[in-house]
Amino acid sequence: MTTVFDNLWLSMTRGEFVCVIGHSGCGKTTVLNILAGLDVPSSGAVIVDGKAIEGPSLDRAVIFQSHALLPWRTVLGNVAYAVSSKWRDWPTMQVTAHAQKFIDLVGLTGAEHKRPAELSGGMKQRVGIARALSIEPKIMLMDEPFSALDALTRGTLQDEVRRICQETGQTVFMITHDVDEAIYLADKVVLMTNGPGAVLAEIVENPLPRVRARTDFHKHPLYYATRNHIIDFLVSRSRTFIQEAGRTYDARHVVVVRPGLPEPTIATAQESSTRPTRSQQVAAS
Amino acid sequence: MKAASLTGRAAVVSIALFLAFILAWHLATRGAGPTQAMDPEYAKLMGVTATQGKSAMPGPADVGAKLWFHLKRPFYDNGPNDKGVGIQLAYSIVRVFIGYLLAVAVAVPIGFLIGMSPLMSKALDPFIQVLKPISPLAWMPLALYTIKDSSLSAIFVIFICSLWPTMINTAFGVAAVRREWLNVAKTLEVGTLRRAFTIILPAAAPTILTGMRISIGIAWLVIVAAEMLVGGTGIGYFVWNEWNNLSITNVITAILVIGIVGMLLDLILARLTRLVTFPE
Numbered sequence: 001m002t003t004v005f006d007n008l009w010l011s012m013t014r015g016e017f018v019c020v021i022g023h024s025g026c027g028k029t030t031v032l033n034i035l036a037g038l039d040v041p042s043s044g045a046v047i048v049d050g051k052a053i054e055g056p057s058l059d060r061a062v063i064f065q066s067h068a069l070l071p072w073r074t075v076l077g078n079v080a081y082a083v084s085s086k087w088r089d090w091p092t093m094q095v096t097a098h099a100q101k102f103i104d105l106v107g108l109t110g111a112e113h114k115r116p117a118e119l120s121g122g123m124k125q126r127v128g129i130a131r132a133l134s135i136e137p138k139i140m141l142m143d144e145p146f147s148a149l150d151a152l153t154r155g156t157l158q159d160e161v162r163r164i165c166q167e168t169g170q171t172v173f174m175i176t177h178d179v180d181e182a183i184y185l186a187d188k189v190v191l192m193t194n195g196p197g198a199v200l201a202e203i204v205e206n207p208l209p210r211v212r213a214r215t216d217f218h219k220h221p222l223y224y225a226t227r228n229h230i231i232d233f234l235v236s237r238s239r240t241f242i243q244e245a246g247r248t249y250d251a252r253h254v255v256v257v258r259p260g261l262p263e264p265t266i267a268t269a270q271e272s273s274t275r276p277t278r279s280q281q282v283a284a285s
Numbered sequence: 286m287k288a289a290s291l292t293g294r295a296a297v298v299s300i301a302l303f304l305a306f307i308l309a310w311h312l313a314t315r316g317a318g319p320t321q322a323m324d325p326e327y328a329k330l331m332g333v334t335a336t337q338g339k340s341a342m343p344g345p346a347d348v349g350a351k352l353w354f355h356l357k358r359p360f361y362d363n364g365p366n367d368k369g370v371g372i373q374l375a376y377s378i379v380r381v382f383i384g385y386l387l388a389v390a391v392a393v394p395i396g397f398l399i400g401m402s403p404l405m406s407k408a409l410d411p412f413i414q415v416l417k418p419i420s421p422l423a424w425m426p427l428a429l430y431t432i433k434d435s436s437l438s439a440i441f442v443i444f445i446c447s448l449w450p451t452m453i454n455t456a457f458g459v460a461a462v463r464r465e466w467l468n469v470a471k472t473l474e475v476g477t478l479r480r481a482f483t484i485i486l487p488a489a490a491p492t493i494l495t496g497m498r499i500s501i502g503i504a505w506l507v508i509v510a511a512e513m514l515v516g517g518t519g520i521g522y523f524v525w526n527e528w529n530n531l532s533i534t535n536v537i538t539a540i541l542v543i544g545i546v547g548m549l550l551d552l553i554l555a556r557l558t559r560l561v562t563f564p565e
Contacts, residue, residue: 038468056471068465072487072563081483085473117564135473 002196004030007251017172019182022192023238028175029143036062036141058086061132063142067124069116076112079103079131086135102134122153142174158184179230191233193241201241205258225259307345314344343534351534376518377508384443385504392448396455421446421507425514439511446507447500454496458489490561498554505547
């Protein structure tokens with residue numbers, strides 16, 4: 001029996017957008033399934049608002065990687081199904097109106113009566129997002145929601161998700177492989193080492209301002225500092241972290257890092273392309 | 286020249302095959318000419334088979350004439366031994382529907398139970414495997430002995446034989462519902478009954494209806510066999526009765542009618558299957 005992970009402690013505050021990044025097979029989806037209640041940990045608990053969870057709940061909406069829409073229902077039918085699951089005694093008109101609101105929110109007005117088979121991948125994922133938002137959950141759990149989409153659609157949907165989550169103040173936990181996506185969307189990026197037996201190596205506080213425009217936020221001076229830090233981790237540290245940290249690793253107080261500006265260097269003939277970045281260790285909470 | 290559509294070309298081949306078959310049939314059964322002279326009394330007794338060398342097997346012209354006769358007056362009733370084809374078919378179809386609908390009403394819920402519960406699946410499996418291969422005619426004596434009424438026995442035999450394809454297909458369809466849809470139901474806190482009706486049933490419906498389509502075919506086969514055995518009314522009884530009357534033309538006519546009605550029943554179920562099939 002392999003240990004997927006052991007002694008994993010993670011906390012989130014309301015309104016936070018947290019991304020988890022790690023290599024395939026490190027256990028990110030297992031973490032998400034446990035948070036959702038679809039999987040039960042061998043030991044330990046998930047505590048939401050001071051109470052331990054007892055299985056899947058309408059408070060924790062899940063957006064699956066493969067959208068998981070019901071193919072025999074229309075777009076409206078799929079979202080309405082979620083709405084009527086949450087509010088069992090609502091009349092049909094109220095359910096439809098509420099569902100329509102969220103279909104409009106994700107930009108699918110006019111496609112309500114289409115079946116999932118008639119939709120593109122991006123549209124299907126939008127329906128999944130509308131369905132999750134429509135039940136007004138405490139936390140949204142997203143399992144690589146955009147990985148199956150092409151780059152252009154991915155960009156559009158990231159913008160939509162960011163806009164919606166900022167408007168509603170939604171708490172989100174998202175798994176992703178895409179470093180740029182994590183930096184664009186998240187307030188905090190959690191770095192997970194390689195499995196089996198993965199640990200949370202670091203929590204990277206996103207230093208970029210909350211107002212982010214796709215057109216120029218990669219030009220922000222701290223963008224590449226953050227990006228490089230995460231990629232450095234993925235390239236080498238994800239493998240070697242546990243050995244290096246050894247006894248000093250405290251699972252309950254994972255190091256929080258806030259990437260800073262690169263060290264100023266004097267240009268020399270052998271200037272390397274990578275500058276060491278100064279990362280400030282934020283006091284562990 | 287525009288290429289003919291596949292359906293058009295297939296129709297041409299079908300018609301050609303049919304005409305070739307009719308021609309071969311006609312050539313095989315037409316008279317070979319007058320045979321040797323024989324006693325006139327004996328000739329009258331033996332009929333055209335002995336005197337003109339005509340085959341005892343009717344030709345397509347005879348069957349065609351008989352078919353037309355039956356189609357002209359399908360619903361005549363001259364007494365218990367002489368009813369029109371339409372009336373006989375009506376008896377058979379009513380019996381099939383009663384037995385079939387009873388079978389579906391029992392098979393689908395049990396299939397659901399088997400599909401959703403691995404315990405019940407394993408527990409019921411030996412019974413299903415033993416009862417499934419039993420021929421309908423083997424059930425007849427038991428049915429007649431206990432139920433005593435021949436019509437109800439026929440219906441019971443249809444019921445017991447058309448249960449299995451629907452039940453097995455329902456169990457398979459229910460067990461094969463995609464896990465991600467069940468996870469959606471879990472995260473939306475959908476209750477067991479609501480989940481069964483709103484997620485499992487629509488997801489398994491195409492498989493269930495495929496099972497029902499197989500079942501209707503079996504039910505139609507069974508009714509003809511059961512009615513031959515039990516007698517009274519029905520298209521199966523008609524076949525057997527005409528065989529006893531040595532009216533082969535009527536037998537062939539009845540066979541044709543049985544085939545066509547069987548095809549129509551299958552067509553109806555196929556249309557129903559298409560209604561519930563969803564593209565993924």
